[in-house]
Amino acid sequence: MSRPRPVRRWRALSKPQRNELYVRWSLYAVALMQPVVTFGMVAGSFGRGEVGGAALAVGAVGSPAAAALNAVLVRNGLAAYLGRRPRPRGWAGAAGAVSVGVSVAVLLLGPPAESEGASFPLTVAILTMTFWIATTAVALPAPETAAAAVAGLLLLALPLLLTGASPGSVAGMSTGCLIGSAIAACTARGSAWNAKVVWDLDAARETQARLAVAEERLRFSRDLHDVLGRNLATIALKSELAVQLARRGRPEAVDQMTEVQRIAQDSQREVREVVRGYRTVELHTELTGAASVLRAANVDCRTELSGADGLPAGAQSVLGWVVREAATNVLRHSEAANCRFRLRVSGGTALLEVENDGVPAVPPPRAEGSGNGLRGLGERLAAHGGTLSTAGSGPGRFRLTAELPIDTVEFKR
Structure with missing residues (x-):
């Protein structure tokens, strides 16, 4: 009985590939939580007078758009973190613009900050900004992510003040959102770091095997050089001397060639010993x-x-x-x-x-x-x-x- 195609594809992947796929889809799932939570809140607030229809519409339409951009940012950002492509700063800016725009619009179109229905726009805004900051942490370096997070949260302070929130409440909500966003960003960045570490370990393992083979080849070449280098130099020298003596008709040429023959035989014997030592293992x-x-x-x-x-x-x-x-x-x-x-x-x-x-x-x-x-x-x-x-x-x-x-x-x- 053949296995389902997804199972076959999963088994065909190496461990680093499986780990990366798990990390990638975990981050996708986090991005998809944003519209799911927002739709739940829209459904719970629909028909109630304290939340305006315009705010509900912006939340229902804007949240999926921001989540889709966050998912694209995760896909390109993880590839960039693993060194396969440049940093997707354009996608980070686009996702940030949509997330900030949705958050500001929901706050301005929703009920005042101190009213009974203010929880809907506040929750949507905080969720939208938190998910964007978390996905940006995968795509951009930590200093750029921190700067983007502070700038985005400062942009939310103005509509909160315009809807009647006190400065103390705005400062408290901004601080809480910043802490929550930092935790989410560290979690997402840690997942990407885990994928990179697994790939690095796999590369180190392959390098270890190659180094073991290279070390053995180096040892063998060094042994051959030590055995043959001196003897071949001596053979070349004595052969040249024998040629010169033979041209002069000197009988010493025979003695030199006899010596060359002896050195060649010794070299042959030594090479056999080196090869035997290389081939013989215990x-x-x-x-x-x-x-x-x-x-x-x-x-x-x-x-x-x-x-x-x-x-x-x-x-x-x-x-x-x-x-x-x-x-x-x-x-x-x-x-x-x-x-x-x-x-x-x-x-x-x-x-x-x-x-x-x-x-x-x-x-x-x-x-x-x-x-x-x-x-x-x-x-x-x-x-x-x-x-x-x-x-x-x-x-x-x-x-x-x-x-x-x-x-x-x-x-x-």
Whole structure:
């Protein structure tokens, strides 16, 4: 039975994408609360004489318009906060102009401030300004948001005074509205900050995996340089000397070429030792290193070893490569929270399983030339009579299984 399309789309998103979508729609929901509350107040005040029809009409029409602009401001503002586009100051100004206009119009068209029906225009004005300030906090830097909030609330003071409110009441209401708006703005800005932190952590995780690969390449290149640099320089020098001696017909040219041959053979032997040291890994060391790296990336890593101590060095080396490649794949190609390495040895065969969660339903596109790690690992196992298989073990889960004979196949470097 296929899942509904929204569920499939949700499962296809990575964890940072899911978190951003949740934050975005949470802020949309906050913006939509404004017309819902206003419509409720309009419905409750309809037909009552203390609230004029003009004020009700402005609230019923202006509140959805302000909410729609706030929603657009959230959409563009969150993208700007995440560094994907410039700050939407134009949208912030448009939303602010509509919000202030609706608030001032409702206050002027409504009943006087000290009358019985004054709660409707006051509540609509405060709600409209609070929602605008909260969404502006996502789109603009904090100093600009604070300046816009103070300017908007000062503009509300004049219609309040014109409708008969005392200066003390106006100061008290403005202060209360400013405090409420500040709390709402901090909440909205905190949600956007949470989305940014999750994206930054995801980027750091990817960088960590790339640095681990780059460090190993650097070590290998450094070892090759140390081994070959001096010997190649000596070979070049002695070869040039042998050429000069041969042109003069000197018998010493043969001795120089013999020395070149000896140095070349020594270099060949040293290179084999470097490559052997690079290729030879120890299973317990690789497991310890993989668990440490995964736990540093907030992945709960567990190991289950049965019979690992009795494995010959060759088999441990091959399985150590499986552990190394599997840990790299978990870091680079999943959003794993849990990972398990399980080794079982029975009947002359070692079976290593690596299972993790956090696999997106639709894998992200890979760069050209990537994805060769598992292919090379399968070829390495096949050279020793082993097999490598991959399969999903459940929704969002991935399992890599390596099977290696340890008795009937001689290990070759």
